Amino acid sequence: MVLADEHGEPTGTAPKATIHTGDTPLHFAFSCYLLDSDGRLLMTRRALSKKTWPGVWTNSFCGHPGPGESNEEAVVRRSIEELGFAPGAVGQITPVLPDFRYRAVDSSGIVENEFCPVFVARLKEGEQPDPRPDEIDSLAWATPEEVIAAVDATPFAFSPWLVEELSDQRLRDAITQ
Numbered sequence: 001m002v003l004a005d006e007h008g009e010p011t012g013t014a015p016k017a018t019i020h021t022g023d024t025p026l027h028f029a030f031s032c033y034l035l036d037s038d039g040r041l042l043m044t045r046r047a048l049s050k051k052t053w054p055g056v057w058t059n060s061f062c063g064h065p066g067p068g069e070s071n072e073e074a075v076v077r078r079s080i081e082e083l084g085f086a087p088g089a090v091g092q093i094t095p096v097l098p099d100f101r102y103r104a105v106d107s108s109g110i111v112e113n114e115f116c117p118v119f120v121a122r123l124k125e126g127e128q129p130d131p132r133p134d135e136i137d138s139l140a141w142a143t144p145e146e147v148i149a150a151v152d153a154t155p156f157a158f159s160p161w162l163v164e165e166l167s168d169q170r171l172r173d174a175i176t177q
Contacts, residue, residue, distance in 0.1 A: 001064045002028045008099075008115050013067055020051060024111040027064065030071045031100070031118045031161060033175055034060035034079070034090065037125040040141040041175055042083075046159070047137045052106045055137060058159035062116070071095070071117055084130030085123075092122040096174040097165060104160035118165050120174045144175040 001019050003011045004026045019027060034042045042060040046053055063078035065071055072093050079090045097118035104112045131139060142150075148166060155163045165171055 002067055004028055004115050010067075016064070020110050020112070022109045022111060024113045026113050026115065029062060029064050029114040029116040030074055031062045031116050031165060032060050032075050032079070032093075033096075033118070033120045033171070034083075034123055035120065035144075035175065036123045036127075036141065039143070041144050041147050042123075042129065042139060043142055043147060044083075044131070044139045045137040047133060047135055049134055052108070052110050052112065053159050056159050057157060058162050059165070060121075062161070071119070075119055075121060079121075082132055082135045084132065085127060089124055089127040090121050091124055094120050094174065096120050096171050097168055100165060100168075102161055102164050104164075112161070114161075116161065118171060120171075144172075148172060148176075 001016050002013055005011050006026070010028070014025070019025065036042070043057055044060060045057050046055060048054045061078055061082050063074055063082070065074035069077070075093050076090055079085045080087060095117055100118050101115050102112065129139060151158050151163055151166050
């Protein structure tokens with residue numbers, strides 16, 4: 001994983017297994033909201049075996065860009081690795097919150113501390129996910145309006161990054177257009 005300084009500049013790399021602790025260093029990540037051809041948003045429930053926020057509902061998928069990898073390349077890679085999409089299934093990757101940064105502490109004490117640009121991507125018609133069970137417990141397609149209403153009513157039922165990301169009107173506008 002690529003580590004960052006307070007100004008969003010890369011400072012080096014470290015193995016993922018050593019990063020997420022009670023003292024997680026600032027690093028780069030991304031978050032993606034995937035819409036199908038009908039405008040429905042893919043929501044995922046994190047696998048129960050996940051180290052952080054197991055079993056929590058969240059956005060379509062997240063990940064970490066590798067050294068020398070663009071965020072857009074990382075979005076495509078993780079759509080294949082995590083959700084089992086075929087190469088080329090995800091198109092029109094749009095940065096919506098390019099400067100998003102957050103810090104959150106899991107109930108286990110593990111900290112997320114990320115520069116995490118947020119993207120909205122469009123799934124090509126007819127494509128369906130085949131998620132990895134070690135990443136995703138279950139998934140659901142919902143209208144963006146249904147997701148926004150659920151997050152507003154019960155923020156505790158969702159990942160902290162999703163709640164914080166969806167508090168920004170720019171993301172709400174991007175997923176409901």
